[in-house]
């Protein structure tokens with residue numbers, strides 16, 4: 001079971017509200033810090049997610065926890081008719097919407113306020129669902145996965161990109177040092193949010209990665225779940241089909 005890690009230790013608010021507040025706080029710096037702290041590798045990982053979708057040729061794609069819309073924008077490579085991104089953070093969505101407007105993509109990509117644990121779309125409405133660095137933040141993982149399963153058409157793919165923990169020497173040691181010392185320090189400096197980049201390694205630590213996450217997906221009803229570890233296990237991609 002997912003241990004509940006929350007961003008603001010002294011707050012009694014729900015995890016969901018705290019997560020939304022945290023992403024609202026860091027929204028303006030999110031894209032910069034993402035690319036800076038990952039040294040640009042996050043872009044390669046997003047490309048990998050989209051390349052795995054190619055064979056399905058999805059026409060309608062749901063990007064859950066879309067944030068500032070980077071994965072939704074990468075999904076344009078698949079030439080779909082429509083990409084919908086949903087997120088609980090208004091601040092993140094605002095940055096994403098501005099980006100999409102600037103690129104003139106509003107007719108294909110639409111970003112909406114929406115909660116993965118109570119998705120506003122009917123059953124069987126999407127050809128594919130994707131989520132990058134989102135599932136770890138869900139308040140109720142099973143509820144979120146079940147809702148995603150519900151809105152997908154039968155046989156459709158669901159791809160999750162999420163941080164995982166490298167297990168081998170010396171990457172494990174270097175990664176642990178970077179993730180628990182350098183990243184929170186730099187993140188705090190730029191984002192001005194004291195907790196966000198401490199919550200990041202803590203939430204990764206508490207997340208049921210690898211086989212445990214594969215089991216969570218199967219429990220929800222997904223089949224043919226495959227795990228693909230990236231960059232020495234720093235991140236993982238899970239491909240499942242409804």
Ligand SMILES: C[S@@+](CC[C@H](N)C(=O)[O-])C[C@H]1O[C@@H](n2cnc3c(N)ncnc32)[C@H](O)[C@@H]1O
Nearest residue numbers: 023065066067087088089092115116132133137
């Ligand atoms: C680390 S960001 C990832 C954003 C984007 N997918 C990316 O790859 O850059 C995590 C996002 O998950 C969103 N989120 C967390 N819980 C959510 C939920 N229950 N429903 C929808 N979005 C959620 C947060 O608001 C935040 O924007």
